[in-house]
Amino acid sequence: MRPKVFVSRIIPEAGLNLIREVCEAEIWPEVMPPPYEVVAEKVKTVDGLLSTLNDRIDAPLIAGAGTQLKVISQMAVGYDNIDAKAAQTRGIVVGNTPGVLTDATADLAFALLLASARRIVEGVEYIRAGKWRTWEPKALLGGDLSGATLGIIGLGRIGEAVARRASGFNMQILAYSPSKNSEDVSRLGIELTSLDTLLSKSDYISIHVPLNAQTRGMINAESLRKMKASAILINTARGPIIDQQALYEAVKAGVIGGAALDVTNPEPMAFDDPLLSLSNVIVVPHIGSASQHTRDKMATMAAENLIAGIYGKPLPNQVII
Numbered sequence: 001m002r003p004k005v006f007v008s009r010i011i012p013e014a015g016l017n018l019i020r021e022v023c024e025a026e027i028w029p030e031v032m033p034p035p036y037e038v039v040a041e042k043v044k045t046v047d048g049l050l051s052t053l054n055d056r057i058d059a060p061l062i063a064g065a066g067t068q069l070k071v072i073s074q075m076a077v078g079y080d081n082i083d084a085k086a087a088q089t090r091g092i093v094v095g096n097t098p099g100v101l102t103d104a105t106a107d108l109a110f111a112l113l114l115a116s117a118r119r120i121v122e123g124v125e126y127i128r129a130g131k132w133r134t135w136e137p138k139a140l141l142g143g144d145l146s147g148a149t150l151g152i153i154g155l156g157r158i159g160e161a162v163a164r165r166a167s168g169f170n171m172q173i174l175a176y177s178p179s180k181n182s183e184d185v186s187r188l189g190i191e192l193t194s195l196d197t198l199l200s201k202s203d204y205i206s207i208h209v210p211l212n213a214q215t216r217g218m219i220n221a222e223s224l225r226k227m228k229a230s231a232i233l234i235n236t237a238r239g240p241i242i243d244q245q246a247l248y249e250a251v252k253a254g255v256i257g258g259a260a261l262d263v264t265n266p267e268p269m270a271f272d273d274p275l276l277s278l279s280n281v282i283v284v285p286h287i288g289s290a291s292q293h294t295r296d297k298m299a300t301m302a303a304e305n306l307i308a309g310i311y312g313k314p315l316p317n318q319v320i321i
Helices: 013-022 036-042 059-063 084-089 102-117 120-128 157-167 182-188 195-201 221-225 244-253 292-310
Strands: 004-007 024-027 048-051 071-074 093-095 149-153 172-176 190-192 204-207 232-235 258-261 281-283
Touching: 004 013, 013 024, 013 292, 036 048, 036 059, 048 292, 059 084, 071 292, 084 093, 093 292, 102 120, 102 157, 102 204, 102 232, 102 258, 102 281, 102 292, 149 157, 149 195, 157 172, 157 182, 172 195, 182 190, 221 244, 244 258
Parallel strands: 004 024, 004 048, 048 071, 071 093, 149 172, 149 204, 172 190, 204 232, 232 258, 258 281
Antiparallel strands: none
């Protein structure tokens, strides 16, 4: 009898085909993720769960899982939606998909930086609103990248990839990353500094830390007040790292120059969220890893983790608590 698994979203065929070859797979068919109660019911009978960041895999859900559940394979790098300690207590291994989305996410972070600096979205809307009548010397003036200072909060794989892109634009690069030392980053021309110094000196700030107890709300009203009035904040990490109401108030009042977000809190954000009313704020729908190659690879890695866990083998990419 083949092992049973529940896949909580329709993932790319590159991963689904691997799973279907060796498992009896039930795949949630809807565009919206399955309700919490559905996932809680499924884990009572399946050997493996393939989850996405939309699924809340908390301690009560894990406690209610059947004894046959061996693995939770997350199709994402982050796993803040999973109580990994609760899973470990139950002997359930957790996998994720690190590394593969580094370049895709770094590309998007830099695209958001460029779009914000040069007011690309505002320019598109300017034309669509019928406002483009002639070339104007002072219309839609933006900021330069060459010679500007980029502050990177969190210098993991993605943060370093963003730094490599910034060096090609002749930017000065500051980074706040307590786990790094100067020798680690000297090859990239990065200056490690305190968070306060980074906030006060950077023209652009890009966030690349995981969401945890230390980073939740780390960008708040106080930290926003330390930034330059012209500074632009970019977030491709996790929405709750920023106090979204404080961000709205800061941008609206001119405390900072603008923001570009791939992640929000909550997701999706409400259609009437006040941030969407601000012309100097760009919001895109969590598309950091949304290239065909990257999503195919993520699906493959998630499938490989799932299959390995079901058969009691070491996961190629296991979350270690």
